[in-house]
Amino acid sequence: MNPVEPALHGSTASVHSFAVAPGRAGERLDRFLAAETAAAGADLSRTRLKTLIEGGHVSVNGVIVTEASFAVRAGQALAVAVPPAAEPIPAGEAIALDIRFEDEHLLVLDKPAGLVVHPGAGHESGTLVNALIAHCGDSLSGIGGVKRPGIVHRLDKDTSGLMVVAKTDRAHQGLARLFADHGRTLPLLREYLAFVWGAPDRASGLVDAPLGRHPVDREKIAIVAAARGRRAVTHWRLLEQLGPEVAALACRLETGRTHQIRVHMASLGWPLLGDPVYGRGFKTKAGRLPPEAQAALIALGRQALHARALGFEHPVTGAALAFESDPPPDMAELQAALRRSA
Known part of the structure; x- marks a missing residue:
């Protein structure tokens, strides 16, 4: 421990003071402070408190302590100075x-x-x-x-x-x-609307394939061996067949990896419409669409992917929150043009 520096309790800092009760003796300093500041209504995570401790913003009996693992003792007076x-x-x-x-x-x-x-x-x-x-x-x-x-x-x-x-x-x-x-034990829903090239031969399915950096093109993500990637699972279901060339899918994420839906759908042979990275080989399919649908796809100018549903439990209040979003105008126009052409 080091002597207290005047800056610890500077006039611009918010100071929280606590006393160690006999039943709390022996606890780690960061764990003790996390419980006490939470009970006091202070918005300080344990990670943030560890940073404050290591930065010299915590004192015990008027002496700075910089080790998060410091064991507190009964009767000690602790102070946390939180800078703005x-x-x-x-x-x-x-x-x-x-x-x-x-x-x-x-x-x-x-x-x-x-x-x-x-x-x-x-x-x-x-x-x-x-x-x-x-x-x-x-x-x-x-x-x-x-x-x-x-x-x-x-x-x-x-x-x-x-x-x-x-x-x-x-x-x-x-x-x-x-x-x-990833929704294993805590409530979480993430569902996307995707327009893909192809005609799925079943109503629903899933892709369970690990993802990692492409071994050659480092700007891309690819399905890789489990030892080289991270587990990735996408559940999909057919919403609508928009003519012989295009389908509308709902894709629910069980995991959330970079480009997950785009790579997983491409692995099934159904890359997203407008995807410049994973759907390059399907550009010629656009020429087989009716003129109105072709024009709508050109106007889209991006991958046809929209995060349409999000549901989770509020991390502070515990309230169940659920939200839905209609497709934006560019995707809505493409969907309408495909329907009219079907």
Whole structure:
């Protein structure tokens, strides 16, 4: 332990103080503080507390402790100084969002196609994260000590539909556990609408095939040996046969891997319409569509994939939440054109 530095309890920090009861002696410092701060209503995850401990923001009997595994003793006085959340990087940008639900902990939105989720090379601004920072403002409590939205699942740039985003550390931790569980023990529903090339010969099925980086083209995902990939399971059912060339499928994710639906459907011989990566060999099929459907597919200009249903248990309140999203105008027009041509 080190002598207390004046900065520990600086005027800009929020200080939480606790005393160790006899029955709590011997507990790890991070575990003790996680329970106590949760009982006090402070939005601090155990991961965040560990960072604060290691950063010199926790004192025991007036002396800084920097080891999360430190065993507390009865009668000790503990203090946690939480510095204000750092301003977000990148900056917020005023970008319109279709918010379907919002409370102090999280929000659910309907992402349009073309909107990148995270800033990155080639997309330093104009992303969903930029929009969320501007929309949420001071309601972001500081996930990991930074005012930023907690993204626990993503949609590809050119995939539209429903997403849930955390606004607080507590919600972020809960949603992360939920999505890591993949619906095995916790309630989670993620279903997509996909238009695929082909005519399925059965009403439903599943693909259970591990996914990993393509061995040659590192920009692509491929089905790989179990030892080289991660388990991926997609359940599908036929919604509608849109003529001899195209089918509308509902794809429910049991796992959520990068490009999962796109790769799994292509492995069945039914790549998504408009998919520039996994449906390249099917471009000539577009020429066999009636002119109206061809024009609608060209106007779509992306993979025909939409996250249409999202259901989960609120990680803080425990409320059951369920949302549905109609296909966006570009997919709706393609569906209508295919129906008229069928």
